[in-house]
Structure formats: structure tokens, C-alpha cells
Amino acid sequence: MNRKNLIDYKIFVPALLIIIGISIPFALYEAESLALLNSIFDYIVEVFSWGYLWYGIILVAAGLYLSFSKYGQVVLGDPNEKPDFTFFEYASILIAMGVGSTIMRTGMLQWTSVANDPPIGVEPGSAEALLWGNAYSMFLWGFQVFAIFVMAAPAMGYILHVKKRPLMRISEACRVVFGDRFTDGWGGKMLDILFLISILSGAAVTLGLGTPIITHNLSNLLGIEVNFTMTIIVTVVWVLLFSLSAYLGVDKGIKRLSTLNMYLAGIFALFILVAGPGVFILSYFTDTISFLLSNYLTISLNTESVHQGQTSHMQSNTVFWFAYSATWAMLHSVFAAKISKGRTIKEMILTYLLAPTLLSWMATGVLGGLGVHKYLTGDGSILQLVQEEARMAAIPEILSTLPFGAISIIIFMIVALIFLTTTLDSTTYTVAAYTSTRDMSKHEPPKLLRIVISVVITGVALVLMRIGGLAPLEVISGLMGLPIIFIQFILIYAAKRMMDEDQAWKYNIRKKE
Numbered sequence: 001m002n003r004k005n006l007i008d009y010k011i012f013v014p015a016l017l018i019i020i021g022i023s024i025p026f027a028l029y030e031a032e033s034l035a036l037l038n039s040i041f042d043y044i045v046e047v048f049s050w051g052y053l054w055y056g057i058i059l060v061a062a063g064l065y066l067s068f069s070k071y072g073q074v075v076l077g078d079p080n081e082k083p084d085f086t087f088f089e090y091a092s093i094l095i096a097m098g099v100g101s102t103i104m105r106t107g108m109l110q111w112t113s114v115a116n117d118p119p120i121g122v123e124p125g126s127a128e129a130l131l132w133g134n135a136y137s138m139f140l141w142g143f144q145v146f147a148i149f150v151m152a153a154p155a156m157g158y159i160l161h162v163k164k165r166p167l168m169r170i171s172e173a174c175r176v177v178f179g180d181r182f183t184d185g186w187g188g189k190m191l192d193i194l195f196l197i198s199i200l201s202g203a204a205v206t207l208g209l210g211t212p213i214i215t216h217n218l219s220n221l222l223g224i225e226v227n228f229t230m231t232i233i234v235t236v237v238w239v240l241l242f243s244l245s246a247y248l249g250v251d252k253g254i255k256r257l258s259t260l261n262m263y264l265a266g267i268f269a270l271f272i273l274v275a276g277p278g279v280f281i282l283s284y285f286t287d288t289i290s291f292l293l294s295n296y297l298t299i300s301l302n303t304e305s306v307h308q309g310q311t312s313h314m315q316s317n318t319v320f321w322f323a324y325s326a327t328w329a330m331l332h333s334v335f336a337a338k339i340s341k342g343r344t345i346k347e348m349i350l351t352y353l354l355a356p357t358l359l360s361w362m363a364t365g366v367l368g369g370l371g372v373h374k375y376l377t378g379d380g381s382i383l384q385l386v387q388e389e390a391r392m393a394a395i396p397e398i399l400s401t402l403p404f405g406a407i408s409i410i411i412f413m414i415v416a417l418i419f420l421t422t423t424l425d426s427t428t429y430t431v432a433a434y435t436s437t438r439d440m441s442k443h444e445p446p447k448l449l450r451i452v453i454s455v456v457i458t459g460v461a462l463v464l465m466r467i468g469g470l471a472p473l474e475v476i477s478g479l480m481g482l483p484i485i486f487i488q489f490i491l492i493y494a495a496k497r498m499m500d501e502d503q504a505w506k507y508n509i510r511k512k513e
Contacts, residue, residue, distance in 0.1 A: 006436060006437060006438070006446045006448065006449050007435050007436065007437065007449055007452070008435050008436070008437055010189060011189060011192040011193050011196060011435060012196060012435045014193050015193045015196035015197045015200060016196075016200065016456065018193070018197055019197060019200055019201050019460065020460070023201075023460070037479070040479065041320075041323075041479055044323075044479070044482065048482075049303055049315070049319045050303050052318075052319045052322045052323055053300060053301050053302075053303065053318070053319070053322070054301075055148075055322060055326075055485060056144030056145070056147065056148065056300065056322050057144065057300060057301070059144065059147035059148055059151045059488070060143050060144055060147045060353075062147070062151055062492055063147045063150065063151055063349045063353060066154060066345055066346075066349060066492075066495070066496075067345065067346040067349045067350055068346070070505040071154075071345055071495075071496065071499055071504075071505055072344060072345050072346030072349075073344055073345070073346065073505060073509045073510070074158075074162075074344060074345050074499055074504045074505055074508050074509060075162075075342065075343070075344050075508055075509060075510060076157040076158065076160075076161040076162060076337070076340050076341060076342065076343055076344070076345070076348065077161040077162065077341045077342050078342075079508060079509055079510045079511065080511075081341075081342050082342055083340075083341065083342030083343050084339065084341050084342055085255065085339065087351075088259070088262075089255050089258075089259055090339070090340075090343070090351065091351055091355040092255075092258040092259045092261075092262045093254060093255055093258045093339055093422075093426075094336060094339075094351060094352050094355055094356060095258070095262065095355050095356045095359050096254075096257070096258035096261060096262075096419065096422035096423070096426070097258075097332060097335055097336075097422065097423065097426045098146060098149055098332065098352065098355075098356035099141060099356050099359065099360050099363075099419070100419050100420065100422065100423030103141060103359075103360050103363050103364070103419070104213060104363075104367070104412070104415065104416040104419060105213055105392070105395075106137055106140060106141070106364070107137060107360070107363045107364040107366075107367035107368055108367040108368065108370075108371055108394075108395050108398060109371070109394055109395065110133070110136065110137040110140065110364075110368070111130065111133030111134045111136070111137050111368045111371060111372060112133065112371070112382065112383055112394070113133075113313050113317070114129065114132050114133035114136050114137075114313055114314055115129045115130055115132075115133045115375075115383060116313070116383055117312055117313035117314075118132050118133075118312065118313075118314075119132060119302075119312050119314055120304065120312055125383060130372055130375075130376075131287060131288060131291045132291070132295075132314070133368070133372075134284070134288040134364060134365070134368040134369070134372065135288050135291045135292035135295065135299075136299060136314050137364045137368055138288065138289075138292050138360065138361045138364050138365075139292060139296070139299050139300075139318075140317075140318075140321055141356065141357060141360030141361065141364065142296075142357055142360075143353055143357060144300065144322065145321070145322070145325050146352050146353050146356050146357060147353060148322065148325045148326055148329050148488075149325065149328065149329055149332035149333065149336075149352060150332065150333060150336055150348065150349055150352035150353070151329075151333065151349075151488055151491075151492055152170075152173075152329060152330055152333035152334075152487070152488050152491040152492070153332075153333035153334075153336040153337045153340065153348060153349075153352075154337075154345050154348070154349070154491075154492070154495040155173040155491040155492070155494045155495035155498070156168065156170075156173050156333055156334050156336075156337035156338075156491070157336070157337035157340050157341075157343075157345075157348065158173075158495055158498050158499065158504075159172050159173050159175075159498070160337055160338065160341075160440060160441050161337075161340070161341045161342075161441065162502070162504065162508060163498070164441040165441065166438075166439035166440065166441060166442075167440065168334060168337070168338065168433050168434060168440040168441075169188075169191075169192050169195075169434060170191045170192060170195050170330060170334075170487060170491070171183050171187075171188030171189070171191045171192050172188075173491055173494050173495075174188075174191065174487075174490055174491065174494055176494050176497050176498050176501070177490055177493065177494050177497065191487065192434075194480075194483060194484075194487075195330050195334075195434065196431065196434070196435070197480065198327050198328075198330065198331075198480045198481075198484060199328075199330070199331045199427065199430070199431055199434075200431065200456070200457065200460070201460075201480070203424060203427045203428075203431075203457045211231055211234050211235055211238070212226070212392045213392060213395070213413075213416050213420070214234045214238075214413055214416060214417060214420075215230050215231055215234055215392075216392035216393050216395060216396060217392075217395060217396045217399075217409050217412060217413045217416075218230065218234070218413070219393075219396075220393070220396035220397075220400070220409065221396070221406060221409050221410070235458070237417075238417060238420060238421065238424075239454060239458045241417070241418075241421045241425075243425075243428070243450070243451060243454040243455075254422065254425050254426060254429065257418060257421060257422050257425070258422050260418070261415060261418040261419060261422060262359075264411075264414065264415050264418065265359075265363070265415050268411050268412070268415055269362065269363070269366045271402075271408070271411070272366050272367075272370055272402065272408075273366065275402055275403045275404070276370055276373075276401070276402050276403075277369070277370070277373045280369065280373050281365065281366055281369035281370065281373065282369075284365070284368075284369045284372060284373075285365035285366075285369055288364075288365060288368075289361070289365075299314065299318070302314070302315055302318075303315065322481075323479075323481040323482070324481060325481070326481030326482070326484045326485050326488070327480045327481040327484060329481075329484055329488055330484060330487070330488075331427060331430055332352075333491075334430050334433070334434060335426050335427075335429070335430045336348060336352060338430065338433060338440070344509075344510070370398055370399075370401070370402075371394075371398045373401075374397075374398050374401050382394055382397065382398065395412070396409050399412055424454075424457070427457070428450055428453045428454050428457065429445065429450060431453045431457075432445035432446070432449045432450045432452075432453050433445040435449070435453075436449055
């Protein structure tokens with residue numbers, strides 16, 4: 001195939017130009033643009049906060065319905081073929097994609113935001129505030145978020161592995177709803193461009209915001225200030241890693257890196273428990289789980305409507321978190337669909353709902369417990385430190401309380417770096433598959449295209465980091481979640497309609513022994 005024909009320029013170029021066209025003027029007038037964008041986002045959150053909360057609940061219900069109804073047994077692919085990956089490999093890939101490096105940051109620090117600004121009526125810094133803090137950290141990585149990530153995957157997986165459609169795109173999955181004229185015309189192109197704008201901007205933000213997790217730990221370790229040169233060096237190393245992993249593909253790159261990181265993360269957690277305050281962490285984890293389960297519905301559907309003019313961190317951040325998660329929903333679903341050949345609808349949905357949740361709760365229990373122990377044993381300054389601009393500097397401060405503090409910081413950086421890598425290699429691979437003109441039901445996306453996508457994402461992120469445009473782009477990414485929500489519900493309906501038309505629940509299932 002001619003290299004010029006490897007990529008669909010009709011959707012890739014417009015998406016890239018729109019991102020650049022939006023980002024540069026916003027970067028040049030960062031303060032004004034941030035004020036404008038935040039006011040728009042705050043208005044949407046204020047008016048539609050109840051809707052975002054119900055959105056998460058409804059997607060969990062839809063996931064359970066598809067899993068345990070007749071549709072759950074439908075196989076994505078030939079029922080006689082085995083899945084491409086073992087269950088551990090499959091779950092590891094989904095975990096690495098689902099939680100990424102963000103769990104390293106929220107697991108260690110999210111409790112502090114709630115401890116400083118607990119639910120109305122709870123005293124900041126109190127024992128109850130600490131329980132709310134870690135329980136809320138776990139809630140953020142719970143069933144609603146992973147339902148948001150996976151619920152467009154059944155439709156995408158069905159068109160790719162059962163229908164054998166050559167293009168792995170949202171527009172193709174919506175064909176059964178909108179018809180050929182819309183799908184093959186401007187409507188389908190608009191859907192695909194919207195997806196790419198959402199993902200490319202989100203990936204650039206992830207690259208830009210993920211770097212400080214590494215640079216602040218390096219700064220503490222080496223005793224030097226964080227500067228742009230250090231940021232560039234860390235970014236380049238990181239880009240080389242995720243570009244190589246994406247180039248090698250799912251089987252040789254992403255799968256191996258994801259499974260390796262599961263082992264490294266497990267070893268690091270055991271080290272913290274054995275060398276650190278293990279008994280306290282396990283006790284605090286137990287209390288947190290109890291507190292979370294007792295208050296799960298309260299957190300899930302709390303709008304604080306009767307507290308006029310007062311909004312706690314938990315209420316406002318939950319809405320933001322769901323809105324921002326919606327931005328990433330299509331990427332997670334497209335990637336999950338691609339790697340789910342041979343899996344049933346039930347296996348795909350439940351694995352994505354349960355495996356990342358379990359890992360996230362354990363990570364939050366260990367990392368959050370370590371931070372809370374530091375706070376309770378006399379170092380109350382941790383709550384003040386996180387309110388300052390150098391929030392990430394609190395992470396090495398907490399890790400340094402462990403024996404062999406420097407080694408702990410190094411291990412933390414390695415695990416975080418690999419998590420960052422597995423997020424962006426999956427992103428790069430997915431965007432390449434999405435924009436490729438190859439038949440994705442039979443082939444992998446071209447390796448050259450994967451490298452091109454890596455370069456584009458890195459270039460956008462570095463330019464915006466330098467000129468100050470990441471913050472506006474982050475808010476834009478959050479705003480992008482609103483149209484994505486409507487597309488998700490269309491795709492859930494499309495999946496059901498396609499399976500009904502084919503009677504897939506009769507004919508595309510595994511034969512009973």
C-alpha cells in the first residue's frame with residue numbers, strides 16, 4: 001500500500017488543525033481564555049450536575065443489563081476461536097489503559113483535597129474527614145467511571161470482530177442507526193473528527209500533566225529545581241518509551257509492558273506494607289472500604305442542593321471527574337473493542353468494571369494510607385503543602401518517610417513512568433488504528449502511522465507546555481465530554497440493535513460442552 005494512503009487525511013488533518021487553531025490563541029491569552037472557559041464549564045456543571053451523576057449510574061445499569069441478559073453471551077468474533085490474550089494479560093492491559101499514571105497521583109494525594117474541604121458539616125482535618133478522603137479517592141476509581149470507559153465498546157467490538165467492517169470508527173458503529181447516507185457523508189466525518197479532537201487534545205494534556213509526577217520526584221532526589229529543561233528530558237524519555245511500545249504493537253509492546261507493571265506495582269505495594277506502617281495501612285484500608293460501601297449512594301448522587309451557595313470539593317470534583325472521563329470514553333471503548341476479539345460482551349464489560357476498580361482501590365488504600373499515616377504521626381504540614389502550587393512536591397515528601405526513601409522514590413517513578421507509557425502507547429495505537437485506511441478487522445495499524453501519531457501528540461504537548469496553553473486545553477477537553485455522552489447512548493442502542501437484527505444471541509455464542 002502507498003504510504004500516502006495509510007492515513008485518512010479527511011478526518012485527521014481537520015482534527016489537528018482545529019486543535020492548533022483553538023490552542024494557540026487561548027495560549028496567547030491564557031488568563032482571559034481560562035476565565036472564559038472555566039465560566040462556561042462552571043455554568044454547565046451548575047446546571048447539569050445532577051445529569052452527570054445520573055449518567056454514571058445509568059451506564060452502570062446498562063452495563064449490568066448487557067452483561068446478564070441474553071446479549072452477554074454474544075462473542076466478539078468467531079465463537080470457535082480462543083481469545084487473543086489470557087485473562088491476566090487481558091485484565092492487565094485494561095487496567096493499564098483504564099487507570100494509567102493518574103492513580104499514582106490521586107491515590108497518594110486525593111484524600112488531602114477532601115480532608116481540607118470535606119462534606120459540609122465535617123471539620124477539616126478531622127478523623128471523619130480523613131475517612132471521607134480515602135473513601136472518595138476510591139469512589140473516583142469505581143464502577144461509574146469504568147462504565148463510562150467501556151459502554152461504547154460493545155458496538156465497536158461488534159462491527160470490528162463480528163461484522164468485519166474494515167474501518168474501526170464511531171461512524172461505522174452508528175450506521176445501523178443513522179443509515180448509509182449520513183455515515184458516508186458529512187455526518188459520519190463530523191463524528192470521527194469529534195473523536196479525534198477529543199483524543200488528541202486529551203493525550204496532549206495527559207503528556208503535559210503527567211510529566212510533573214516524574215519531575216518533582218527527580219527534583220527531590222537530585223536536589224535541583226524543576227525547570228523546562230528537566231521537563232523536556234523526562235518528556236523525551238517518556239515519548240521514546242511509549243513510541244517504541246506502540247510501534248511493537250499490542251502483543252509485543254503494550255501487553256508485555258502492562259503485565260510487567262502489574263508485577264512491579266504489586267512488589268512496590270508489598271514493600272510499603274512491609275517496610276512502612278503496614279498494620280496501620282491495612283486497618284485504615286478496612287475502615288475506608290466500610291465507610292465507602294456505607295456511603296456509596298450518598299457520594300454517587302449528592303448535589304448538595306439544600307446548601308445554597310456552598311459546594312464542597314467532593315460534589316464539584318465528582319461532576320468534573322465524570323465530565324472529563326466522558327472525554328476519554330470513546331478512546332477506552334475503541335481500544336477495549338480492538339483487544340477483545342474472542343471475548344463475550346459479558347467478559348469485556350465485567351472485566352473493565354471490576355479489574356481496574358480492584359487495582360485502584362488497593363493502590364488508593366496503600367498510597368493514601370501512607371500519606372494519612374504521615375499526617376497523623378505529627379506532620380500536619382502535608383495538608384498545607386498540597387494547597388500550594390507545588391502540589392506534586394507532596395509525593396516525595398510522603399515517600400521519604402519510608403526506609404530507603406530514595407529507593408522508594410525511584411521505584412515510584414518507574415511504576416508511574418510505565419503507567420504513563422501504557423496510557424499513551426494505547427492512545428497512540430488506537431488513534432493510528434482509527435485513522436488508518438487498512439482493514440482493521442484483519443490487520444494492525446501501520447507502524448509508520450503509530451510513530452507519526454506519537455510525534456504529533458508530543459509536538460502539541462511540548463509547544464503548549466512552553467507557551468502556557470495546557471490549562472485551557474484541559475478545560476476544552478472537559479467540555480468535549482458533553483457531546484460524547486450523547487454518542488455513547490447512541491452506540492449502546494446501536495449495539496443492541498445490531499445484535500437483535502443478527503440474532504447474535506442465538507448464533508454467535510460459544511457452544512456448550
